[in-house]
Amino acid sequence: MSEWGGGYVTDITYSVGWYRQQSPAMMALASIIGGASATIPAGDDPVLLLELGCGFGYGAMALAASNPTWNITAVDFNPAHIATAREWAAEAGLTNVTFVEADFARWEDSPVLRDLPEMDFVTMHGIWSWIPPAAQTGIVRLLGQKVRPGGLVHLSYNTLPGWQERIGVARVIREAGQRVAGRSDVQARAGLRVVKDLIAAQAHFATSGSSVTNLVNTLEDANVHYLAHEFMNAHWAPCFVTDVAAALSEAKLEWIAAGNLPDNFPELMLTEPQREIFNRYSDPLMQELIKDMCLPRSLRHDVFVRGARRINLSERAAALMDVHLTLVKRPDDLPDAVNMPAGRAELNKEFYQPIVTALSTRPGRVGDLLRLPNLVGRRDNPAELISILIAADMVEPTSRPMTAPGVEAMRFNTVSARRLMGKESPNRPVAAACRPTGIPLVTPLLALALVDFVRAGITDVDGLMRAMNTSADQEADARTSVEACLHRFLPALKNAGVY
Ligand SMILES: C[S@@+](CC[C@H](N)C(=O)[O-])C[C@H]1O[C@@H](n2cnc3c(N)ncnc32)[C@H](O)[C@@H]1O
Incomplete structure (x- = not known):
């Protein structure tokens, strides 16, 4: 563990991922559904977006490529992440995204962050419950100074009581892992083996429900970068929604809605007896706590607003109809x-x-x-x-779909497919930057890699297999995947305007 990480993993980089809750359109939609006025930005509006803890900046780049008039700043303290992000953005010709190397705990040391104008939107995925208190306090200071009145903030975090049954799994992975020499991913794997031994020995913690074994089963095949960043941080601590809301209120931010839209509808989420308890309260945070008690929710996505301008039900309906x-x-x-x-x-x-x-x-x-x-x-x-x-x-x-595929989006997709193919599984979900939607679409990596061949006129399975240089031993599997892409994913990408 390095000195500068403050207990956060720095000896192995993270992986790439795109989460649609991070898009300004989704934040604005959540805010409207939560009853506070917000403007859903279109791809030709001027938008200022800040991402905190951007990793390789993949999501920030996919959004920048989908929305060339937006201006995006993305921050991470790991120089290996920022170096890769800058190189990738330059290769894709993106000029509307800036990557800043800075520690949240001391962000004022960065002239770029000090001079940042007030942001319309801020997003941070997979950050809050994984970092030390000093970094959380730094984030609140940053939000207090850099979110414009009416601005929206998205954050996700590991939740209590959702993690309660499994909190011992996380602790044993880290403690047992730390007692093994090696990089964080090697340590996490060693810690996981101890958890599995405990399960086999019928330790009490593993017998209380299915959630422990379900978690351990999913971790078996997990990406090593994810394992290390999920479990080897010294300060990881899942949180109650009410505590996160109290922390953000210091920055004048108010909880307004869940970022996963269906979570905002108790009639879809809760049983009738659960709704009866939920309905005893009008305070949204108490209602959220009741939902967290009733649901197996271990990761929350929340949207906060700086200065809620309430709208009534008919104003809400009118905004949503548009x-x-x-x-x-x-x-x-x-x-x-x-x-x-x-x-x-x-x-x-x-x-x-x-x-x-x-x-x-x-x-x-x-x-x-x-x-x-x-x-x-x-x-x-x-x-x-x-x-x-x-x-x-x-x-x-x-709010207004654009009509034509964007050159920036297509260039980013070409560069991303080239960088990721060979390193990642072809079936792995990745982001397809998309100008008409402004929100990158989730698609298998292979589909993204095939787009350019299809655009060049190769539209049959054999031709695509040849273009991909598929080796004889991979022929059968590759054929099935190429067929699925050609008949299922590529038509959807074409129809949405990715190309
Ligand atoms: C779990 S990763 C999430 C990355 C990305 N948001 C995603 O979801 O793919 C957390 C990121 O936060 C960064 N980070 C952790 N502590 C930080 C700090 N104190 N200041 C700035 N970045 C930090 C890490 O380097 C890492 O890239």
Whole structure:
């Protein structure tokens, strides 16, 4: 462990990931659903966005490439992350994203951060519960000075009581790991083996429910970078929502909504007896605590606003009716149900299928979609329509969809595919920068890598296999994946305007 890390892992870099809750459009939508006025930015609006703890800056770059008029600043204290991010952005020709090497605990040492104007949006994913108190305090100071009045902040963190049953797993991984020589990932793997031995020996902690064994099973195949950054930090501590909200209130930030949109609907999340307790309170933080007690939620995404301007239900409905949805899957991909913490929410096909079919020709305004003649279902609940289709990964929201694929987005996708292929599994989900939606789309890496070949006119499976230089021993697996990309993922990317 280095001196400068303050207890955070620095001997191994992190991996790349994109989380749509980090996009300004999703933050603004959450705020509106939570009852506070916000403007959903379009791809040609001027937007100032700050990302804290950006890792390799992959999400920041994907957003910058999708929205060339936005100005994005992304911060991380690990110089290996910042060096890679700067190199990647330069290779992709991105000029609207700046990477700053700075420690949250002493961000005032950075002239770039000191001079930063007030931000419209700030996002931090996977930061808050993993860093020491001094870094958290530094973040609150930064937010207090650099979020504009009316600005929105997204943060995710490990949650209590969701982590309660498994907190011992995390502690044993770290403590046992630290007693082994080697890099943090080697230590985390060694610690995990001790947890598994304890489970096999029927230690009490492992017998209290399925959540411990489920966690350990998922960690078996986890990426080593993730394992190290998730478990080997000295100050990792899951938090109660009320404590995080109290900390951010120092920066005049108020909790306004959950960043996972369906989490804002108790009728989708809670059983009737649970709702009865929830409804005893009007204080949103007490309501969130009750949800956290009722649901198996171990990671929260929350949206905070600096200065909530409340809107009433009809203003909320009017704002949501004006949201545009872009289909990012094929219409046939509409699932029968969406998994929610309270169970599976069955999708009423007579309601959702005509909407998705209408979206297959062009993006649609929610108000217009709810007036389609052949819908069977409620036409007065735009919030639920939007949240369910987003949770089903069928659409992305914008205020005004752009019409043409962007050169910046396509260039970033080409560079990213080249950098990631060979290092990552071709089936791994990655971000496809997308100008029309302004929100990068999640797609398998292989699909991203095939886009340029398809654009060059190679549209058959054999041709694509040759173009990818697939070796004979990988032929069968590769063929299945290429076929899936060609028939399933690429048409969806094309329709959404990625290329
Ligand atoms: C778990 S990673 C998350 C990265 C990225 N947000 C994501 O979700 O893929 C946490 C990141 O925070 C950075 N970090 C940790 N402590 C920090 C500090 N005190 N100041 C600045 N960055 C820090 C780490 O270097 C790391 O890149």
